[in-house]
Structure formats: structure tokens, C-alpha cells
Amino acid sequence: MTESTNTNALSEAQRHAVRQLLRISPVVDELGVRFDTAGHEIALVGGSVRDAFLDRLGQDLDFTTSARPEETKRLLSGWADSVWDVGQAYGTIGARKGKFQVEITTYRSEIYDRSSRKPEVAYGTTIEEDLVRRDFTVNAMALKLPSREFVDPHEGLPDLGRRIIRTPGTPERSFSDDPLRMMRAARFAAQLGFDVASEVTAAVQDMADRITIVSAERVRDELSKLVLAPLPRRGLTFLVDTGLAERILPELPALQLEIDEHHRHKDVYEHSLTVLDQAIELEPRLPDGGPDLIIRLAALLHDVGKPKTRRFEPGGGVSFHHHDVVGAKLARKRLTKLRFPSSVVDSVAKLTELHLRFHGYGSGQWTDSAVRRYVRDAGDLLDHLHVLTRSDCTTRNPRKAKALQRSYDELEERIERLSEEEELAKIRPDLDGNQIMDILGIGPGPMVGRAYRHLLELRMERGPMSEDEARAELLAWWAQQSPEGD
Template identity: 60%
Template sequence: MVNMAEALVRLQTLAGSPTVSTLAAAFREAGHELALVGGPVRDAMLDRGTNDLDFTTDARPDEILRIVTPVSTAQWDIGREFGTIGARIAGETVEITTYRADEYDGATRKPVVAFGDSLEGDLVRRDFTVNAMALRLPEVTLVDPSGGVEDLIGGVLRTPIDPDVSFGDDPLRMLRAARFAGQLGFSVHDDARGAMRDRAATLDIVSAERIQGELTKLLSTDAPRAGIRLLVDTGLADRFLPEIPALRLEIDEHHHHKDVYEHSLTVLDQAIGYEKSRHPGEAPDVTLRLAALLHDIGKPATKRTEAGGVTFYHHDIVGAKLAKKRLGALRYDSDTIRDVARLVELHLRFFGYTEAAWSDSAVRRYVRDAGPLLERLHMLTRADVTTRNKRKADRLGFAYDDLEERIATLREQEEMDSVRPDLDGNRIQEVLGVPPGRVVGEAYRFLLEVRLDEGPLPPEEAERRLLAWWADRSE
């Protein structure tokens, strides 16, 4: 609940900060209006941390640059064509944009940039009422033409104008609704939700890069579950991430399998919990969160009904391929695509550990296969336990505790993070008397398997094994 008296005090404090007060004085002296706008105002009222300072003004870009240059240590005009000038003032980065009155053609999300002449006119063209509030400076007057304060108090996301028109102007705003639902914990007004359903297909005009950016921001929030539900319920997810709504598999009357969609959302929640407990205060691990959300997307394609119930054989392998394809279509970078697909592929590997004690060799292979993703695999695997059966959950938890302890012990004994054969390529060539080539690679892999199976060997024993392998191979 927003306490308005306290919120106004926070706004006064924000307005009195060195950066804001310096900028406000400079624009007043130049005879121009200035207002702090959007997210900083909203977050100050909610008592959330304010990271970005966005301003709007009646001054045109050239005039903005002239005003900020004397009071800033750096300036950039990369957004000049859209009316935006950036600057560094009192150690903070700010962006100042000329009032806008854009028009959209309905065929693309790129507006025909038009500068406006009033703060109120600029505000009503914004995405949601809670982002359409401004703090006029330097007098510190709250400007709220669309009822943003009431919606902030009510925890509601509503568009300043008809949502059908707003989302028609810029379909990306529908994804922003999902992001803010996760970030702020707000509900979406029924009118806006209905318009999202009606206009879901218009998302197709938005570039994959823009969609990826909003998905990443949603997954970076503390509680993305509500936003993902909104995307699925309105049909938006079908346009760019259809594998998630496809998880809503029909459950048979005997409940032979759990609700995969709900399970996946719970795994995402739990993965975020493990991430925060292990790395408090660090940036969100989007790779882990993508893997948690997508880890079971291979199940719809592999679902089989058999006498004993429902099976999903090889859904880990199928899911890894689907994840790679989908993330590629969303223009994620190659490292993220590779790592998420690998985590999806490996997410079932641990469950064999609960069925029979692994040998040291099996533990070494688990570590080798996970490579630098081992800790993420730890968190994903633990998060994948969503059973309500406490005995089963405890058994899995104890088993994974044991596995992590064994990994730590072997790592200390054998430097497992850099497991290599006991002989390098040069020594293999010397022992076998062969030049560089395919044979050396095969010998290297043979010795690596021996190393994984048995641990470190003395050099003379490794050479004896190599010569025996070579003799058998030559027969």
C-alpha cells in the first residue's frame, strides 16, 4: 500500500538531489520547462530504488545539448532524432527528451517522430498510467493527467488512453504489461487484458530483438511468474514462445503425470530462490532462468500413453534442440543459446544418482559434462524437485547434498575442474612414435576415459596403458 504522505517526502528528496536540482536550475535559467518523468517518479513513490533518471522538456534537442553542456561532464546525442540527449551530471547518467506527440502508421511499431508542446500531452501518449506521472521542476509539482496515483495505490496497470489504440500504436506495450506485472506485482486492468487478447497477432510486426529484450527484462524481475501467465493467458506467448503454452498438457483422469506448465513455473520460482540464496545482490542469471522455464519443453513432443501411465522418453534431448531453435529465433547470443540448451539436455542426469550410488567415475563424468555450467546445473536440478511428497523431496535433497559433497571431495583430491589425460599430445606422439594427426586424438580420448574411470595415474602406468591400447588397435 502506498502511503502518500511518505511518497511525497520521497519525491521532495529526489527533487533535491544534486543531479536533479542542478539540471532543474539550468533549464529554468534558460527559460525552459523540465520534469522528471515515468519510472523514477513511480519508483520513488513505491519506495523502490531509482536507477535511471529520465526527464522531459519543451526544449528541442539542440537547445537541450546547449543547456546541459556547462553542467555535465559528458554528453551524447545518440537519440537526437527521437529528441533525446544523454549526459553525465554529478556522477549520474540522465536522459532528457523533448515533449513528444508521435503518430503511428499501424504497419510498424516505428513512430513518425513529432515533438509536442505540453507536458500533459506528452504524458498521455505513454504506456501505462503509473508511468505517465511527472514531477515538474524546480517547483516539485506532481502532474498526473491520467489517474496514475490511484492506479499505483490500487496496484493496477491501465493505459492512459483506450488500450486498443495504445497497443495498436505500439504492440510492444503488451509485453511491457507482462514485465511490469512481474516487476511491480500489479494486476492488469480488464480492458487492457482484453485488448491484449484481441491484438496478440499484431505483435508480429515487432522485431525479434525487441521481443527478446522484453522477455529478458521480465525474467530478470524477482517474480516473473505473473507476467508469464499473462503472456500465456492472452495468447501473446503463442506468437513468440509457443513452447510454453504447449506445456498445458491434458491430464488424464488418473493423474499419471503432473501439470507440466505449472511445474515449469514452480521450477522457475525455485531456481530464482536458489540463485538469490547462493549469489545475493548479484545481477539476475537469465541463462539459469531461461533453462528453468524451458527445461521440459520437449515433453509435448515425446508424450506417450502406455499401460503403466504416461512417459516422456528423451524429452531432455528433444527439449535441448527446441530451446536452441527458439532462442535462436529470438536472437539471443550464441553463448546463451549454447548454455541454455546444454542445461536442458543435462537436467535429468542427476536423477540416476538417486536410483543407485554412482561410482567416482560417474561423478567425474557428471562434472566434465557440465563443465562451467556445473553450479547452474546444481540449482536447476534442485529446483526441478516440485513434489508435494515430503519423503520423496527429502530423499532427493539428501541425495543431491551427497553428490555435491562427493564432487567437492574429488575436486580437492584431483583438480577435477581441469581433468585431462595423464599424458599430453606431445608425449603421446613420443611414446607411440607417430606424427600429429587423427591417431593422437584417438589416443588422447582413450586416456581421458581412463582418467575419468580411475582417476590420476602415474606417468609410467599411463604409458603402459597407452602402449597396450596401441597394440590392441594394431592387431
């Protein structure tokens, strides 16, 4: 980026900031006067100032103050609509005022003991001391209130214009204070599309092991933000290239399989990133429209079983038999270790296990019963499976790509047609448990479950039956069972 371009970028950013500050002026001005009258400093800070320059400031506002938490609570009482102190141990008091949510944190420094997973909080005395402890220069800018004096001791605004991620002090000091900042560098690259400064990258490479002292929950939250960012590939590539991924998500760099000169196959790592890119493009097909954590994690991890299942075949081929099943287990294990909610773990593992199911449909041999099973096995994740399967086509052969797209279009049309006729998502046997017991004259027990599953299989194979037909099938099945149910 040239000097002229930098200047233009800053000028535009400054115009954005003025517009944003005019929008939030009632809140910031009132807080500024309130704290100033009480003899305390307060400033809009960090991400709020950065986002104002980027014209993306939302309703969540961050402030820093010389006031201690108890005093902050007192000053907010009677002004805010509600106040909460769940972050008080870390110097933060939260409040809501109209449509705005504010967090006000006492000047502080946050330092990790090398054997501890929890930060030690020490209060600072000046805003300059607070800003030098911030993670990156673009987050180390402040706007003092009520004077609206702009404070930028570490040239965050020029870095914003250059679209670069640097640390206020040395990156080694910053990452020693809080190792999670190494992951935040990746996250901001993914969120903002910025480049990471070479000295920051080098420090992460040297200090990657330091991430292991950070709790799984904090790593999970940062990874989720990265994956949900507009450009996750940038952040994930940074994690892999610096060695961070090896410590937190080793299955990802493991996809960089060596390609034997006699056994050439697709680069699984690059393929997975491409699938992620394509899944993001297809997110509007999902009920919520995206960004969607489950589909993005599934796209990223769907092939993690390949390294463990790779086999070189006679004649120069390469196989990955059962990598879907192995991958589902690996994805479940990793996401569980990172403390993702069970709903996310179960969904990503299920999509990983099902992602190959479609392959074979193109031969045109799928019966209606196969389509019913596909829908039933996907359950509530059917829309996600549609997106994942379509995204998994990364062939450079246009004819092959179009053929796969036509096949999946046809499958979705068949699903839609059968769904209208049979409510596929709610497939149940034509008789329920009570009817089974009444017809067979038995009480609750294992045989009821076996009969239920038999009728469900018939339902999947044949489609809906009348009650009389289902009764006849049940009695015919029952006649073949031994009294013990063997």
C-alpha cells in the same frame, strides 16, 4: 484494497517521494534552472517519478523537455561530465553528472505503422501531449522543474496506490502506437506486483497478433526484464492467458497438456512455473547470487520437450522419453529466433539437456567415474545445474522430497571431495598432445586426437595416473591400432 488503505498507501508513497527528491535535488534543480533560463520546459518523468514514490529510485533519471535534441546537447555541454547522442534519432540525449546518468527526451509521440517494425518519432509541443502517449498511468506522471510542480493528468498516483496498471488513453490506442506495451504490462506486473486492469487485459487479448510487427530484439529485451523481475510468474501467466505467449514463446503455453482421465500426470505448465519459483529461491547458491537470466530461462524451458515426446503407455502410464534432448533443441531454436546471445542460448540448451542426468543417482550405483563425467559435462554450468536439479523437485510427498534432497546433498559432497583431490573442473588426460606425439613418434593428425580421447576416458574411469602408467596405457592402446588407424 479499501479507500482507507489507498489513502495510507498514497501518503506513504508521498513521503518516499520527498526523501528521494531531496537526494537528487542538486541534479534536478540545476537542470531545471539551466533549461528554464534558456526558455525551455523540463520535467522529471515516467519511471523516475514512479520509482520515487515507490522508494526505489536509482541513479538513472529520465527527463522530458520542450527543447529539441540539438538544444538539449548544447545545454548539457559544460554542465555534464559527459554527453552522448546515440539516441538522438529518437529525440533522446544522454549524459552523466557525478554518480547520476540522465536521459533527456524531447516531448514526443511514438506511432507504429502497421507494416513497420520501427517507431516513427514525432515531436510534441506540451508535456500533457507527451504524457498521454506514455504506456501506463503510473509512468505518466511528471515533476516540472525548477518549480517542482507535480503533473498527473491521468491519475497515475491513485493507480499507484491501488497497485493497478492502466493506460492513459484507451489501451487500444496505446497498443496501436507501440505493441510492445502489451508485453510491458506483463513486465510491470512482474516487477511491481501490480494487477493489470481488466480493460487492458481485454485489449491485449484482442490485439495479441499486433506483437508480431515488433522486432525480435525488442521482444527479447522485454522478455528478459520480465524473467529477471522479482515476480516473473505473474508476468508469464499474463502472457499465456492473453495469448501473447503463443506469438512470442509458444513452447510455454504448449506445456498446458490435457490430462486424460485415465492417464493422469503432473501439470507440466504449473510444474515449470514452480521450478522457476524454486530456482529463484536458490539463486543465492550461484556465484553471482542472482537474479540470473540463464537459470531462470532454463527452469522455465527445461521441460519444453514433453509435449512432443508424450506417450500413453499400456496400463495407464505416461512417458516422455528423451524429452531432455528434444527440449534442448527446442530451447535453442526459440532463443536463437528471439536473438538471445549465443552464450545464453548454449547455456540454457545445455542445462535443458542435462537436467535429467541426476535421476538415477539415488540408486547409489554411481561410480567416481560417473561423478567425474557429471562434472565434466556440466563444465562452467555446474552450479547452475545444481540449482536446476534441486528446483526440479516439486513432489508433494515430503518423504520423497527429503530423499531427493539427501541424494543431491550426497552427490555435491562427493563432487566437492573429488574436486579437492583431482580438480575435477580441469580434468585433462595425464599426457598432453605433445607428449603423445613424442611417445608414439607421430606428427599432428587424427591419431593424436584419438589417443587423447582414449587417455581422457581412462582418466575419467580411474582417476589420476602417474606419467609412467599413462605411457604404458598409451603404448598398449597403440599396439592395438592398425597402421591406418582403423
